[in-house]
Amino acid sequence: MVKAGDATMMRIFSTVGGQVEQIQEPKPGAWISLTEPTDVELATVAETFDVDLADLRAPLDDEERSRVDVEDNYTMVIVDIPTVEERGGRDWYETIPLSIIVVDDIIITVCMQDTTLMHPFMEGTIRGFNTFMKSRFILQILYRNATMYLRYLRIIDRESDKLELKLRHSMHNREILMLLELSKTLVYFTTSLKSNEIVLEKLSTLSRIRQYPDDQDLLEDVIIENKQAIEMANIYSGVLANMTDSFASIVSNNLNNVMRIFTIISITLSIPTLIFSMYGMNFDVMPFTHASWGFAACVIVSVIISAVVTWFLTRSRLFK
Structure with missing residues (x-):
């Protein structure tokens, strides 16, 4: 027993x-x-x-x-x-x-x-x-199940909006990974909802379980709610996919900007390095070698050339 x-x-x-x-x-x-x-x-x-x-x-x-x-x-x-x-x-x-x-x-x-x-x-x-009305009990479970999908989909949509705001100000891996996790969840939801849709179609033609007068209307409501959940999941999946691609492009563009700045800095610093390395070879023929103001002159010349090169690079099409 x-x-x-x-x-x-x-x-x-x-x-x-x-x-x-x-x-x-x-x-x-x-x-x-x-x-x-x-x-x-x-x-x-x-x-x-x-x-x-x-x-x-x-x-x-x-x-x-x-x-x-x-x-x-x-x-x-x-x-x-x-x-x-x-x-x-x-x-x-x-x-x-x-x-x-x-x-x-x-x-x-x-x-x-x-x-x-x-x-x-x-x-x-x-x-x-x-509990005595078995067919209605099944449909009530399925109806509440569809409404839970809709509620969770709305929560996922709100979370994706919050992640979007965070990603506009920071490009940390944590936010991007959470975005990918939400995308994966929506794929699971869509797959499950479509499988449930097949079950609902089978139930609509199943005469094995006794039907009550209001059960047909309830079944139609369940099918409508399930279809709405599928549409929402597909829409949110498309939005998240586009959002992920957009932020991937933004991350790539930000990386290019960082590399652009580092390249300009590297080229700029290489000019005084080149000048002072030539003077470090101890040749007497180098200009300003024996002058008391020679070191200051080399520094000023290096700064001027570096400034001109930096100005040129920041306006060059190659670094925009």
Whole structure:
């Protein structure tokens, strides 16, 4: 018998009197949430509800693709969901699989992390949520998933704007690497959203799960939200790609400016070096050699020639 313990990450919920409550043992219409499940929990659920253990393990692989599998006694839906991981004092965005398995009158969700996507369902803050309505539950999860993508995309857009302002004043590798990380995140988001779109198309034609009157409208809303998220991800990806190319050109141009300054300085300093190195050869034929003011004359001549050369180089087309 499946039973939720105090320290386990297997939790069982059921709608009682219009309120979502956590229970200890599953009953008809219950929802079993498996988060970072142990092998014992997976084996127990697989044996109790006659679900293939490989299907229960599938979402624990972060490379698992989104899909809909229809088996003899259950239906499994796997979608990619966004998640946030804090590393080095800042948030990093990625996607992980979430599995929704419908077995007769029980619904099972499996995920490798305790994602915030499911917390409102557990807390009973989702309007119209009922564990007995399995098809609506699936669509509500998918709708909230699409809205989370949109929220994270807006956050990424704001972060890219902040990075743009920083990059205008400094060209440190840290900002550029963060920009590249955001670009990579958007690629992951776009790929996951397109995979989820295929799942939604399959659900729209799936008659295995009972549909409620308002489910069709909810499914259309989910598809619209998912398409909007895909469009936003594509737009932001294009903006970040152009921004990265632009700042790469700016960095290259700044480097050229630095090299231009160093080249002018090098040429300018080479003139007095050449003059004084010739006088260091101790030839009596060198002008001003025996004059008391000879050293001062050499310095003045070197300064004048260096100034003329610097003026010429700063206005030359070769150094602009």
